[in-house]
Amino acid sequence: MIGGFISVALGSVLGACARYFVSGFVARRIGETFPYGTLLINVTGAFVIGIFGDLATDNASLFAAPDPWLFAVTGFLGAYTTVSSFSLQTLSLARDGEGGRALLYVALSVALSLAAATLGFVLVDALR
Amino acid sequence: MDAAPMTTSQPISNTRATAILYACVAAGGVLGSLARYIAALVIPVVSGFPWPTLFVNITGSFIIGFYATLSGPDGRLFASTPQRQFVMTGFCGGYTTFSSFSLETVRLLRAGSAHTALTYIAVSVVTWLIAVWLGYALASRLNRLKGS
Numbered sequence: 001m002i003g004g005f006i007s008v009a010l011g012s013v014l015g016a017c018a019r020y021f022v023s024g025f026v027a028r029r030i031g032e033t034f035p036y037g038t039l040l041i042n043v044t045g046a047f048v049i050g051i052f053g054d055l056a057t058d059n060a061s062l063f064a065a066p067d068p069w070l071f072a073v074t075g076f077l078g079a080y081t082t083v084s085s086f087s088l089q090t091l092s093l094a095r096d097g098e099g100g101r102a103l104l105y106v107a108l109s110v111a112l113s114l115a116a117a118t119l120g121f122v123l124v125d126a127l128r
Numbered sequence: 129m130d131a132a133p134m135t136t137s138q139p140i141s142n143t144r145a146t147a148i149l150y151a152c153v154a155a156g157g158v159l160g161s162l163a164r165y166i167a168a169l170v171i172p173v174v175s176g177f178p179w180p181t182l183f184v185n186i187t188g189s190f191i192i193g194f195y196a197t198l199s200g201p202d203g204r205l206f207a208s209t210p211q212r213q214f215v216m217t218g219f220c221g222g223y224t225t226f227s228s229f230s231l232e233t234v235r236l237l238r239a240g241s242a243h244t245a246l247t248y249i250a251v252s253v254v255t256w257l258i259a260v261w262l263g264y265a266l267a268s269r270l271n272r273l274k275g276s
Contacts, residue, residue, distance in 0.1 A: 004165070005165070008165045009158045009161070011161075012158050013154045013158055015161075016160075016218060016222050017153060017154050017157070019157075019217070020149070042226040042227070045226060049227040049228070050230070050234060053231045053234070073228075073231075075161055078161055078222070078228060079158075079161045079222040079225075081226035081227040082226060083185040083225065083229065084185075084189055084192040084221060084224040084260075085216075085217075086256070087189035087193065087257055088192050088216075090257060090260070091257070091260050091264060106253060109226070110249060110253060113230045114233055114249075117227075117233070121238070
């Protein structure tokens with residue numbers, strides 16, 4: 001029980017800092033007219049969770065054990081990816097009269113994240 | 129940016145400011161992630177529907193909409209940049225998760241529950257956006273109230 005909390009806490013420190021770094025890096029490089037940083041974070045996080053999620057279906061895999069899963073998935077990937085920033089950015093675009101870009105952001109986030117997670121599964125299946 | 133002349137101490141203070149922001153994001157991220165973990169332990173998954181993730185993503189969207197507006201330029205709550213990073217980037221970011229949403233949806237699709245998966249996607253996106261708007265609308269009202 002306590003081990004679970006520690007695993008989540010350690011993973012989430014790394015995940016939250018990684019998100020802060022990537023979003024800042026993308027904002028400085030590309031600008032902030034469109035939330036490319038959060039999009040990149042959520043799509044890459046979905047790709048990795050697809051890989052880990054498929055690996056965990058094999059009982060011999062590392063991710064079938066509770067603590068590695070809590071560290072890597074609940075902790076790291078959970079803190080790395082974000083819905084709250086996605087929601088706030090969509091609202092900001094809509095309030096700025098950028099309804100089209102808001103809809104594009106929602107569609108791209110959902111479609112690319114689900115495609116990336118599926119790709120993670122497909123990749124692991126292919127390598128088995 | 130202020131017009132103060134560059135001094136030799138500036139790079140050091142910038143590094144220090146960056147370190148403080150990372151510490152705020154990390155601390156908020158841990159608290160948010162542990163809150164999400166506890167929500168997953170407490171809230172049951174009923175008939176294959178990922179209620180715990182939906183719950184944290186809705187409440188997290190509400191909190192960020194409320195806090196961002198209340199502590200924003202026209203807001204009545206003064207919050208420093210480190211405080212805003214702690215709550216928004218740290219806590220709300222750690223509390224909500226797009227990756228679990230993606231994994232749960234793909235798992236439902238692979239299990240042949242396409243109907244549940246599509247319902248989950250639609251309900252999630254609509255309720256997240258309603259929640260962030262509700263938080264924004266409520267805080268806007270509070271900002272317009274008279275008094276300090």
